[in-house]
Amino acid sequence: MKRTLRRILLVSTGGTIEMSPGPGGFAITGDAAIDADTAMIPPGIELCHRRLFSLPSPHMTPARMADLARELAMMETSGEWDGVVVTHGTDTLEESAYLADIHLRGGIPVAFTAAMRSNAELGVDGPRNVRGAVLTAASDEFHDFGVVVVLNDEIHCASRVTKTYTSNVSSFASPGYGPLGFIDGDKAIFAQAPLRRLRLPAGGLVLDERVGLVRVAAGLGAREIRFCVDSGDRAVVLEALGRGNVPPDVAEAVSEAVDSGVTVAVTTRCFMGRVMGLYGYPGGGADLERRGAVFAADLQGHKLRLLLMACLGAGMEEAEIRRLLECV
Numbered sequence: 001m002k003r004t005l006r007r008i009l010l011v012s013t014g015g016t017i018e019m020s021p022g023p024g025g026f027a028i029t030g031d032a033a034i035d036a037d038t039a040m041i042p043p044g045i046e047l048c049h050r051r052l053f054s055l056p057s058p059h060m061t062p063a064r065m066a067d068l069a070r071e072l073a074m075m076e077t078s079g080e081w082d083g084v085v086v087t088h089g090t091d092t093l094e095e096s097a098y099l100a101d102i103h104l105r106g107g108i109p110v111a112f113t114a115a116m117r118s119n120a121e122l123g124v125d126g127p128r129n130v131r132g133a134v135l136t137a138a139s140d141e142f143h144d145f146g147v148v149v150v151l152n153d154e155i156h157c158a159s160r161v162t163k164t165y166t167s168n169v170s171s172f173a174s175p176g177y178g179p180l181g182f183i184d185g186d187k188a189i190f191a192q193a194p195l196r197r198l199r200l201p202a203g204g205l206v207l208d209e210r211v212g213l214v215r216v217a218a219g220l221g222a223r224e225i226r227f228c229v230d231s232g233d234r235a236v237v238l239e240a241l242g243r244g245n246v247p248p249d250v251a252e253a254v255s256e257a258v259d260s261g262v263t264v265a266v267t268t269r270c271f272m273g274r275v276m277g278l279y280g281y282p283g284g285g286a287d288l289e290r291r292g293a294v295f296a297a298d299l300q301g302h303k304l305r306l307l308l309m310a311c312l313g314a315g316m317e318e319a320e321i322r323r324l325l326e327c328v
């Protein structure tokens with residue numbers, strides 16, 4: 001039963017939204033936190049605050065992301081909250097949001113938000129983004145959409161959203177899919193629902209961080225895969241070319257990795273579209289499939305890496321990982 005007064009928990013983790021300019025550049029300062037008044041939260045919503053981290057995005061590690069996802073899972077089942085909003089640095093927000101998305105069960109809305117501009121800049125976006133995320137998390141119309149990311153008045157799926165622009169407030173987009181909805185006045189308007197959802201099997205979240213990520217370019221990738229294997233990685237994510245193709249020497253390195261028991265998961269460096277085993281030439285997608293590589297549709301490399309860490313941490317075999325990836 002939803003309460004008339006919505007109780008929303010704001011969990012802060014750091015990022016530009018909490019930063020002010022100082023002599024050495026932007027830094028997190030205690031005086032930049034956003035409260036209900038600054039974010040102009042409408043009546044009917046009670047906003048409580050809990051600090052989890054005070055970190056810039058590049059200081060977020062997979063282990064910290066897993067801590068955050070586990071905390072959110074506890075908040076989800078506590079019965080204390082109608083929704084949770086997480087503020088985060090924009091650089092790695094999509095990774096933290098994605099890990100939470102595949103771990104959480106969806107009991108209450110969870111919305112991540114951030115700011116592209118610090119509170120000291122002209123046209124500051126943090127308070128407005130918090131407001132949008134709070135309205136989303138408090139909405140009656142929020143269904144089982146998974147974790148969402150709300151910035152610049154747009155609501156995006158954590159699994160699809162990505163930071164597309166280094167500095168513009170319209171940076172967050174879901175290429176090829178578009179937003180789930182938007183903020184209009186005091187309302188979160190949901191216009192579409194995601195049909196494809198991947199969730200980890202229920203249980204604790206444990207990451208095995210031995211997963212490498214290699215971006216393929218003309219003449220590049222074989223040495224990098226061998227480095228990952230020699231360093232003890234149990235899986236390697238390959239951001240391949242186009243439909244999922246690589247140069248012939250990279251295909252040889254894929255075979256060596258697979259033969260030594262390392263899972264090689266292929267996605268694309270294109271920012272839209274799925275990989276598929278179409279091309280049969282040495283290094284073509286069909287050739288990589290024959291060599292035993294796993295294809296991961298259009299999941300971005302950095303999200304696929306976290307997914308594999310969680311799968312390996314849960315003790316899943318490659319066959320189970322292949323089945324799970326069919327949901328992408």
Ligand code: ASP
Nearest residue numbers: 015016056057089090091
């Ligand atoms: N580099 C900043 C960070 O700490 C970016 C941001 O928050 O927007 O994440």
